[in-house]
Amino acid sequence: MMKRPFFLCFILLLQIPMFGFAQTQSDFYALYVQAAKDTLSSPFFHGRGYLKDGQKLSAYHIATEFVKIGLKNFNPTPSYYQSFEMPVNIFTQHPTLAFDQDFLTCGIDYLPHPSCPSLQGNYSLLWIDSSHFQDPKKFKSISKKDLRSTFLVMNIPKTVPKGLKEVVDNFRTNPFNAAGFIELEDQLIWGVSTQASQHGILQVKRGKINPEHKELRISITAVHMPNFPNANVLGYIPGKSVKDTFILVTSHYDHLGKIGPHIAFPGANDNASGVATMLGLAHYFSQPEHQPDYSMAFIAFSGEEAGLLGSIHYIRNPIVPFPKTRFVLNLDIMGSEDALTMVNATEQSNAFNLLDSLNKTIGAVAKVKPRGQAANSDHYYFAQLGIPAVFLYTEGSVKGYHSVFDTADKTPMAKAGEIHTLLVQFLNALQSPTWKVQRKVN
Numbered sequence: 001m002m003k004r005p006f007f008l009c010f011i012l013l014l015q016i017p018m019f020g021f022a023q024t025q026s027d028f029y030a031l032y033v034q035a036a037k038d039t040l041s042s043p044f045f046h047g048r049g050y051l052k053d054g055q056k057l058s059a060y061h062i063a064t065e066f067v068k069i070g071l072k073n074f075n076p077t078p079s080y081y082q083s084f085e086m087p088v089n090i091f092t093q094h095p096t097l098a099f100d101q102d103f104l105t106c107g108i109d110y111l112p113h114p115s116c117p118s119l120q121g122n123y124s125l126l127w128i129d130s131s132h133f134q135d136p137k138k139f140k141s142i143s144k145k146d147l148r149s150t151f152l153v154m155n156i157p158k159t160v161p162k163g164l165k166e167v168v169d170n171f172r173t174n175p176f177n178a179a180g181f182i183e184l185e186d187q188l189i190w191g192v193s194t195q196a197s198q199h200g201i202l203q204v205k206r207g208k209i210n211p212e213h214k215e216l217r218i219s220i221t222a223v224h225m226p227n228f229p230n231a232n233v234l235g236y237i238p239g240k241s242v243k244d245t246f247i248l249v250t251s252h253y254d255h256l257g258k259i260g261p262h263i264a265f266p267g268a269n270d271n272a273s274g275v276a277t278m279l280g281l282a283h284y285f286s287q288p289e290h291q292p293d294y295s296m297a298f299i300a301f302s303g304e305e306a307g308l309l310g311s312i313h314y315i316r317n318p319i320v321p322f323p324k325t326r327f328v329l330n331l332d333i334m335g336s337e338d339a340l341t342m343v344n345a346t347e348q349s350n351a352f353n354l355l356d357s358l359n360k361t362i363g364a365v366a367k368v369k370p371r372g373q374a375a376n377s378d379h380y381y382f383a384q385l386g387i388p389a390v391f392l393y394t395e396g397s398v399k400g401y402h403s404v405f406d407t408a409d410k411t412p413m414a415k416a417g418e419i420h421t422l423l424v425q426f427l428n429a430l431q432s433p434t435w436k437v438q439r440k441v442n
């Protein structure tokens with residue numbers, strides 16, 4: 001290797017601090033947000049669900065972050081929690097499933113439906129296809145059978161003709177008392193159920209079962225918890241000038257949890273990414289030089305995956321009175337990098353135009369897209385009450401929605417810094433006296 005001339009070394013030495021230590025605000029928050037996402041989707045939090053105290057640990061962690069950031073709590077006692085209870089169906093043991101001698105892997109090859117009850121034993125299999133609903137003779141043949149130890153393999157295409165759909169949906173309510181149903185899926189998507197079904201429901205990847213298989217051998221242990229203890233986590237920064245009126249930044253921290261001790265749904269994109277983005281904003285606005293004019297509350301909702309249960313509890317027990325809630329920015333699925341979509345943009349056109357024009361100036365993401373109102377995250381009931389509320393999610397390379405593949409390493413949050421900067425500017429602009437609030441009631 002060639003020896004470097006002395007002066008070149010000198011220049012390189014001078015440059016080290018510049019390369020090594022100079023950090024823009026956007027870079028700082030990119031790392032802050034990415035680290036928060038990695039932490040929340042780590043095995044320690046068990047998929048932030050209903051097994052192994054996943055939710056309790058996550059809530060405690062977020063409250064601890066709120067303390068570190070310096071957020072105030074609303075309660076007179078030192079607590080950031082808003083507690084509530086909810087019913088949930090949980091899977092306490094590691095499940096096993098085989099078709100004859102072919103053992104399947106839970107999470108990869110099959111899933112018990114979130115509402116599936118406990119199942120133990122061996123069952124025969126009966127394949128059902130569209131022809132059973134089109135040919136009355138074939139349908140009659142099913143209705144005559146004793147199906148109490150039979151699982152029906154539903155080999156039905158995803159899209160069936162309109163008239164047929166109703167018949168198939170009704171058949172899935174189990175009028176002939178089958179032991180259960182096997183739904184063939186191209187992609188396994190899990191969820192959370194507040195109810196337990198009366199019969200077995202299994203989601204099996206297409207190709208993992210074939211008509212030659214004679215028998216289902218299964219062991220699933222499910223427990224229905226009618227009063228599972230849960231909590232939203234809330235904190236706030238007092239405003240500089242308008243203390244009694246709040247901007248809410250929200251994101252749900254719960255995910256799907258675990259099936260038994262080994263199968264976890266890390267929920268990195270859904271929604272460790274949104275909570276991490278929210279924590280980044282809380283950190284920024286809690287710096288004395290960035291104190292907002294309006295008060296700003298940060299709410300980590302729970303129970304979202306079970307049907308927006310945490311935000312419904314908040315709506316019934318509001319901490320900030322609705323007339324004093326200036327705007328709700330809900331963040332859910334913030335891990336991708338290509339586009340930001342705003343749900344309820346049609347109602348909140350001022351907010352959409354603002355975000356779009358800010359993005360055009362700073363180029364955080366390639367596109368900001370508008371969408372109508374939808375009941376798909378925690379902004380929903382705020383918006384239905386006429387409170388200005390939008391839901392932002394990202395689109396791009398991150399896949400694995402509601403599966404065991406929604407992991408931290410597959411959710412790099414490549415635009416975390418840029419999106420942080422964009423949202424800071426957006427939240428600042430919402431506080432401008434010239435900003436036109438679009439509010440339906442008051």
Ligand SMILES: [Zn+2]
Pocket residue numbers: 252270271304332333
């Ligand atoms: Zn979500």
